[in-house]
Amino acid sequence: MDKEVNNNNSVINAHTGDLYLEGDNTGFVLLSKLSFLINLPRANSLWYLLFSPACCGIELMQAGGTRTDLDRFGMVFRSTPRQADVMIVGGTVTYKMAERVKLLYQQMSEPKYVISMGSCANCGGLFDRSYSVLKGVDLIIPVDIYIPGCPPRPEALLDGLMLLQKKIKSEDWGRIVSRHKARIDEL
Amino acid sequence: MNISEVHTEVKKFFPEKISDVIASGPLSFFYFEPEIIKELFLVLRDKIGMEFKHLSYIAAVDNKECFELVYCLYSYRWGNVIHLKTRLSRENPIIKSISDLFVAAEWHEREAYDLMGIIFEEHPDLRRIMMPDDFEGHPLRKDFKEKDNYHGIPTSREKILGKF
Numbered sequence: 385m386d387k388e389v390n391n392n393n394s395v396i397n398a399h400t401g402d403l404y405l406e407g408d409n410t411g412f413v414l415l416s417k418l419s420f421l422i423n424l425p426r427a428n429s430l431w432y433l434l435f436s437p438a439c440c441g442i443e444l445m446q447a448g449g450t451r452t453d454l455d456r457f458g459m460v461f462r463s464t465p466r467q468a469d470v471m472i473v474g475g476t477v478t479y480k481m482a483e484r485v486k487l488l489y490q491q492m493s494e495p496k497y498v499i500s501m502g503s504c505a506n507c508g509g510l511f512d513r514s515y516s517v518l519k520g521v522d523l524i525i526p527v528d529i530y531i532p533g534c535p536p537r538p539e540a541l542l543d544g545l546m547l548l549q550k551k552i553k554s555e556d557w558g559r560i561v562s563r564h565k566a567r568i569d570e571l
Numbered sequence: 572m573n574i575s576e577v578h579t580e581v582k583k584f585f586p587e588k589i590s591d592v593i594a595s596g597p598l599s600f601f602y603f604e605p606e607i608i609k610e611l612f613l614v615l616r617d618k619i620g621m622e623f624k625h626l627s628y629i630a631a632v633d634n635k636e637c638f639e640l641v642y643c644l645y646s647y648r649w650g651n652v653i654h655l656k657t658r659l660s661r662e663n664p665i666i667k668s669i670s671d672l673f674v675a676a677e678w679h680e681r682e683a684y685d686l687m688g689i690i691f692e693e694h695p696d697l698r699r700i701m702m703p704d705d706f707e708g709h710p711l712r713k714d715f716k717e718k719d720n721y722h723g724i725p726t727s728r729e730k731i732l733g734k735f
């Protein structure tokens with residue numbers, strides 16, 4: 385951060401990364417890219433859907449516990465898809481469940497993200513030859529982040545969520561809106 | 572009562588319809604003809620000295636020539652377990668339901684119907700229990716062939732191992 389403070393007139397002139405600050409003791413002006421200002425709160429208030437089809441869900445609960453503590457990243461669970469930003473598919477998805485997962489995804493409001501957690505959600509995992517298990521959740525909904533493991537440790541889930549934050553921060557707001565439109569046209 | 576005592580006891584009721592005791596490892600059992608199932612289980616459940624009041628499980632086995640049903644009974648009073656088996660033909664796997672004698676049988680029979688396609692006559696509610704209602708076929712049969720999609724969802728995934 386470059387800083388220049390003139391004590392006589394109290395002029396502040398600072399900039400860091402995408403932020404530019406200028407002013408004096410009567411007030412200041414903050415200059416930045418609109419995408420940066422929109423993405424910063426979006427990335428730091430990722431609300432995830434309280435939903436998990438199988439045993440990876442236990443690690444998901446654990447990730448909300450004291451050791452990894454998702455709350456400090458502004459991530460809290462929501463029990464309705466309407467209020468959720470990210471869906472963490474933690475576990476084995478059967479064909480019977482697949483249709484419900486798709487419905488939940490469609491009920492979430494844009495912009496929405498999906499994390500596929502664990503081998504089962506990634507590719508069917510150890511149920512690869514099963515007659516009733518979906519071979520990867522990306523066959524029904526678009527996935528942003530894949531987390532390998534059976535189950536992934538809470539640290540791995542946290543890493544995935546931080547990657548998602550990075551992805552969100554790098555997004556262009558205009559593109560998100562057009563993607564939203566494209567998805568609505570698809571339906 | 573152990574399995575051989577139970578066997579001599581029920582042999583008096585159904586002399587023709589019951590095989591000898593077959594011992595295979597720790598598990599001893601005998602076969603019975605499917606048509607006597609109701610009477611046999613009534614005797615096993617209610618006769619003083621046997622009193623097998625608890626049905627632990629019903630298992631269905633596909634051994635390619637025929638289907639086999641395995642019934643496991645437990646007596647709370649005498650603390651012992653017996654296994655009974657019966658054989659059904661592959662073409663026509665029909666047997667009477669025992670859900671009026673043992674309430675636990677209801678779900679076990681639904682499961683055997685769902686996964687193996689065994690029809691239980693006089694069952695109060697013979698629907699699929701685990702697979703979706705519109706699923707075609709019975710997946711644990713040896714000759715089951717998986718469809719290539721379910722409601723438009725593909726049932727296989729492209730293998731990427733060995734591509735790089």
Ligand code: SF4
Pocket residue numbers: 438439440474475476501502503504505509510533534535536
């Ligand atoms: S990946 Fe492992 S832990 Fe996760 S749902 Fe599948 S079997 Fe369970």
